[in-house]
Amino acid sequence: MDNGGPGELLRILRDGRPRTRADLAAITGLGRAAISSRLEALLELGLVVPVSDAASTGGRPSARLAFNPGARLAAAADVGATHATVALTDLSGRILLETTERLEISCGPEAVLDQLAMTLQGHLETVKRPAADIVAVGIGLPGPVEHSTGKPTSPPIMPGWDGFDVPAYVRQTFDVPVLVDNDVNIMALGERATRWPNEDNMIFLKVATGIGSGIISGGVLQRGAAGVAGDVGHIAVSKAAGIQCRCGKTACLEAIAGGPAVAAHLRENGLEATTANDVVSLVRSGDLAAIQAVRQAGRDIGEMLNMCVSLINPSLIVVGGSLAQSGEHLIAGIRETVYARSTPLATQHLNITRSETGPEAGVVGAGILAIEHALAPHRLNDLAT
Template sequence: MLGVDIGASHLQVAVTDLTGHLLSQSARTLEITRGPEAVLEAVVELGTELLKGTGRSLDDLLAVGIGLPGPVEHRTGRPINPPIMPGWNSYDVPGYLEARFHVPVLVDNDVNIMALGERNMAWPQVDNLLFVKVATGIGSGIVSSGMLQRGADGVAGDIGHIRVHGGSGVPCHCGNTDCLEAIASGPAVASKLRQLGLEASGSEDIVELVRAGSTEAIHAVRQAGRDVGEVLSACISLINPSVIVIGGSMALTGEHFIAGIRETVYSRTIPLATQHLRIVHSNSGVDAGVLGASMLAIHHAMSPQRIDAMVSRLS
């Protein structure tokens, strides 16, 4: 299997076996704004190199799973009006890659595949889980009753564009103001720190400032956690998860960020909904995306219909 995680500014590709075990992986910095052809051609290049490096060829590949940082119409695998992906709207991502890899290509939202990867790796017995990614953008993947929930149009879990109360009219790229993403994402926190005279261009700089003991950075991160917690409080009342997993680059700031989340969640949610709730850091870390993408591919390749088709071709 080939698992592909495409973020706003990164690309990670991995080869896994049929259990989801990582055999080889590679990553590079790549802006999603370069457009679908440039990004997907890099996927082909990295994927082919990784297969060759593990002693395999395209003939050994069964399926490809891929995550994109925006809404995806699951039926077609096409991104739908993705706010941070200019030129990608309705682009035939599966068609482009199937023409080069000659296997089925499954596409989903990046946070959905992270939820799949995290659950498979760390929480296989948990049927109600919320995976929250806080990085350049903010989103969540919902596992309810053991099933990934995509909603009617594939935008279930898009919490980054829920309004945060008490905002100061901060504009969001979606056209609204005071969206969670505009207030608590990595770029948003970095912007606040620059206004305080600190050098911060993104999440990596924020992490370094926090590790260096910057009081301003720690306070900003803690407040971002509180803002995320405000939105999650409503989510908990709606879907009642037993585990909330926090991932993405902002989670690398450590306990300061997650402490802010817990502070708001436990103070604003009814005790019945939080008595067994765990709010934790991601166990799979930066590998959650490629692991989940490979699981997406595995679920398809090992479905009864695909197995029957393979048996028919061999008989």
């Protein structure tokens, strides 16, 4: 265990459980003097506060200390093609204030990021906190992102964003670390944090206009060499053979199972449908053709997930995005194929379920991204010296 500074003590206390100095000494192996000096640094930062004393065992009661998530704030933004959700959270990831507003990603990075900054400043005024209380900013964008630099990489629906230095631009307003990732990755982080904190091997699948996934393996979000890990919508599937995808290739899963593709299939059958939301409305109204189309999309997605199950061996697959709002029909199709085609050993403990966090997953995940960076033990040690 790295017990070299205050950051390690805070990592222990972040579970919310109050502990005495003796408790912390027993966990870390540090002496009482070392524990006290590290706690003093955390107390000065306000990140740890005293709580009511533990029950006496005959001697003097021992003062307990606990993590203080309200000491600072994280800023979070989940930016979609036509909207953005912007929030302030405490250091536990709990949302303090959140708004969703119309915002076209196609307006370009300066206009979008200026609007986000203005919204965050308004949130700070509402909660009566200074900008200095923000420890980091997390942003999710609807396209590939090189996470190490925060720069979008050839995003198909984001004109003007390719290679744009998002962190540097945002730091002109908020001089703190700025973490940027694609929208499905932050949804995976948010879903895990709110509903599945003990799941270390899971896939979050978003099925909407496009299809993408966030992969958590061994408790760590996997981004890959160029930040495109989880871009499963462009895996080839048999039923899509010869069908053109918007990426320029053929046979992509997205070309037959994405929201617009399902809607196009329904239009061929005389139904009015353009978007994934139109498909969901038809399903909810009981339209049999729409129900069958969504079920088939689930089967096609299951063909792709069958490969992922064999490769990654997750214990959980969570399905979100607008098309997942069609009830159990999409999930049923996915389960049908995955459980039939994957090996019994890979699926014996596999749970495939619909997202329970819903639209909140993205902004929660953006907050988690910011918090985990800011409170990493080695960074906190630097702050406390």
